[in-house]
Amino acid sequence: MGRGMATVILTLVVAVLIASLLAVDGYQIAQLRVMATGRNRVTTTKTVTIHPGKGQGTSGGIEAVYDDVKNSVVLVTTLTKETVLTLYGPATMWSRAEGSGFFVKYSGETYVATNYHVVSGADLIAITLLNGTGFKARVVGSDPYSDLAILGFNCSVKPKPLSIRSSRTLRIGETVIAVGNPFGLKGTLTVGVVSQIGRSISESTVTGYPIADLIQTSAPINPGNSGGPLLDAYGRVVGITTAIVAGAQGVGFAVPSDTLVRELPYLVRNGSYGLHPWIGISGMDVDYFTAKGLGLPVTYGILVASVIPGSPAAEAGLRGSRGKMNVHGRIVPAGGDVIIGVDGITVTGIDGLLSYLEENVKPGDTIYLKVIRSGRMLEVPLKVASRPPAG
Numbered sequence: 001m002g003r004g005m006a007t008v009i010l011t012l013v014v015a016v017l018i019a020s021l022l023a024v025d026g027y028q029i030a031q032l033r034v035m036a037t038g039r040n041r042v043t044t045t046k047t048v049t050i051h052p053g054k055g056q057g058t059s060g061g062i063e064a065v066y067d068d069v070k071n072s073v074v075l076v077t078t079l080t081k082e083t084v085l086t087l088y089g090p091a092t093m094w095s096r097a098e099g100s101g102f103f104v105k106y107s108g109e110t111y112v113a114t115n116y117h118v119v120s121g122a123d124l125i126a127i128t129l130l131n132g133t134g135f136k137a138r139v140v141g142s143d144p145y146s147d148l149a150i151l152g153f154n155c156s157v158k159p160k161p162l163s164i165r166s167s168r169t170l171r172i173g174e175t176v177i178a179v180g181n182p183f184g185l186k187g188t189l190t191v192g193v194v195s196q197i198g199r200s201i202s203e204s205t206v207t208g209y210p211i212a213d214l215i216q217t218s219a220p221i222n223p224g225n226s227g228g229p230l231l232d233a234y235g236r237v238v239g240i241t242t243a244i245v246a247g248a249q250g251v252g253f254a255v256p257s258d259t260l261v262r263e264l265p266y267l268v269r270n271g272s273y274g275l276h277p278w279i280g281i282s283g284m285d286v287d288y289f290t291a292k293g294l295g296l297p298v299t300y301g302i303l304v305a306s307v308i309p310g311s312p313a314a315e316a317g318l319r320g321s322r323g324k325m326n327v328h329g330r331i332v333p334a335g336g337d338v339i340i341g342v343d344g345i346t347v348t349g350i351d352g353l354l355s356y357l358e359e360n361v362k363p364g365d366t367i368y369l370k371v372i373r374s375g376r377m378l379e380v381p382l383k384v385a386s387r388p389p390a391g
Helices: 003-023 062-072 257-269 288-294 312-316 350-360
Strands: 028-037 040-049 073-086 089-106 109-114 124-128 134-143 148-153 175-180 188-201 211-217 229-231 237-244 252-256 281-285 302-307 323-327 330-334 338-342 366-373 376-383
Touching (some): 062 073, 062 089, 062 229, 109 257, 148 257, 211 237, 237 257, 281 330, 281 350, 288 330, 302 312, 312 376, 338 350
Antiparallel strands (some): 028 040, 134 148, 175 188, 175 229, 188 211, 281 302, 338 366
């Protein structure tokens, strides 16, 4: 067989394999519920059927995906009133901001999902379709910890909600599509890949806590994209675009769709979500030089810098640092516990612990931390509490 023929056959085999991989992704997502049962966690699977709209669930190329979702993505415009003092006395000023959102369906009703930071503090909110038709909207529920908000609205047209795919099934390198309104440019599409999962960022000063378990993507995201959908190649929502790293290129973040699915019932029914797990520590990641400087037996984990009095960590007896050490010009906490595992899973850093807690643990659950303390390995049981209210 000639080299040219072998190349053709190999190309065809790869193409068939890729087509098969894309075809098996079906129309169902599995929501995993993890329950604490002593030292182990039993995972049960609840299958939620997704009913895709026209084109959703069948990849026909990026053009087809855009044609199918473009009328499900909205421009979110907010007006915030502020009273300022002038030479002539108090005056009312209005500030205007824009973001993105998209239609989702829950319990037979359609809502708009967006970011908390897009609508936070707004006095007036409007949503506008790609064709220019606009409607008044209101906040139904919000969660600053996950940067999520759900909007209600009354509209004279029938909105088309997007289908949702479980973000747990995402793979690094998978193609994703962001649709939104950067700089007010309605209906803008950008394409990238899933760069990493399980990231955390300290985007907001409102909560004092990082936003956990985010998707990192190379899809270009700009001001105004916030709240728009991050889609897979089938046009299904896998995330909600939320933030970028200032000055960087190709480093954007999205709230995973599993977070939206988990919180949506609470945000609609209660207006808030109060099930974020909390253990009550601050710390920093271990790296090679830090580990060698502190004489640790591993080069990963979390240095516990401080333990909040009265927190679950304090009740469990976790120990914060007793001082600081200069390790090659870097000041690090020293003398405290080092967390290297949770429930039998290795913890390489803060991102990993936060993502595990957010995905798998609820207030009232007991977790088991693997800790290095004064050179000894310990297992520390800890009963998780609910995170204190934001603000």
